[in-house]
Amino acid sequence: MKKLHHLTSVKIIVGLILLFFIFQACKTEKKDAIKETDKEEVVEIITNAMDFQSIDTISSGWNTFKYINKSEETHFFLLEKYPVNKSINDGRVEVFPVFQNGMDLINEGKPEExxxxxxxxxxxxxxIVFSGGSGLVSPGETGITTLNMxxxxxxxxxxxxxxxxxxxxxxxxSKPIIVTNSESGNSEPSENFSISISSDQGITYDATKLPLKGVRSFEVTFIDQITHENFVGHDINLVRYDxxxxxxxxxxxxxxxxPKGLIAPAPQGITFLGGVNDMPAGSTAYFRVNLKPGNYALISEVPNTISKNMLKTFKITE
Incomplete structure (x- = not known):
């Protein structure tokens, strides 16, 4: 009987060990499955100097753009949907030179001309439909923006x-990007903090629910869109400042x-962390950032942001 009892005990122990390893295997498989489904396909854009390195064709629908600024200057990317039968060559001949000539005249003190x-x-x-993009991104930083293309x-x-x-x-x-009829199949992101922007109310959000430190997703809704005095629409840029x-x-x-605006070098003590560029009225987009303790501002790339309520500040604490 004692020997039989011993064998039974051994069987129980062996069984428990087997159950433990089976449980761990299942747990590992489940963990790997979650990791697999959580993978996010992104459209990577890299700037090394005065360039955009990226794929040339993407699917329509929700797309997440990861903009990596490896250069020594502040940049952003703006996606402009061109009318049918117009291309980047038309822009380089008929649009870019006009803005440059106009800027040169402003620098010469000739605003009327x-x-x-x-x-x-x-x-x-x-x-042209300005269809979003990243906010400003400082050297060495990465901006992550999700758009419905x-x-x-x-x-x-x-x-x-x-x-x-x-x-x-x-x-x-500047470079062309083709968005195909094929759907990406990506889902709309979830958000941790919602922002609205409009020409009459400026930047608005619930100040009682400010985001905490860590990786956070911001939802941006464009209530309306207008052309401001500098020929562009309002957008959202996130800044950390000293x-x-x-x-x-x-x-x-x-x-x-x-003449001294949007020009290198950017103001000292400022780090641009991305955001969402100009979009049409009714559009919603997202940007993601790792918030560290410090001073932050949401600001639009338009004149007189303070009087337009398009410069809002908040703090992230430990």
Whole structure:
């Protein structure tokens, strides 16, 4: 009986060990399955200098863009949906030079002549649909933006200015992107914090539910869209800034039509972390960022952001 009892005990122990390993195997398989389904396909865009390195064709629907700025200057990317039968070659001949000539005249102190030059934009320019993109991204930073893309022909552009006043777009920072009729199958992201922006209310959100530190997803809804004094629509840019930064300097720098605006170098003590570029009224997009303790601002790339309520600040604490 004692021997039989011993054998029974051994069987029980062996059985428990087997159950333990089976449980761990199942647990591992489940963990791997979650990891597999959580994988996110992204459209990677890399800037090394005055360039966009990316694929040329993407699917329609929800797409997440990972913009990696490896250069020494601040950049963004804006996706412009061109009208039928127009291409980047038309833009480089009929659009980019007009803006550069106008900017040169502004720098020369000739605003009236600059305004006249902007009148030389082709009629089809008004048919371009500005369809989002990243906010400004500082050197060494990465911006992650998710957009719902419609099929069509797009031009990717950055028009931050070099120290000599030349737009990055005329220096090579533009390229075509084709969005096909094939759906990506990606789902709309979830959000941790919702923002709205409009021409009459500015940037609005629930100040009682500010995001906490860590990786957070921001939802941005464009209530309306207008063309501001500097010929662009409103957008959202996330900034982390040092305690000694004067936000009025940031406000001035965000206006490209100012000779000292949107030009290298960016203001000291400022780190741009992405956001969502211009989009049509009714659009919703997302951007994701790892929030560290510090001072933050949401700001639009338009003149007079403070009076338009398009410069809002908040803090992330430990």
């Amino acid at each position: 600059a305004l006249k030059e902007f009148g030389n934009l082709p009629e089809w320019y008004s048919e 419609k099929p069509g022909y797009y031009v990717m552009e950055c028009y931050v200015k070099m120290e000599n006043g030349k737009f990055h777009s005329v220096m090579g920072m 305690d000694n930064v004067d936000l009025k300097d940031l406000e001035s720098w965000m206006n490209w039509a100012d």
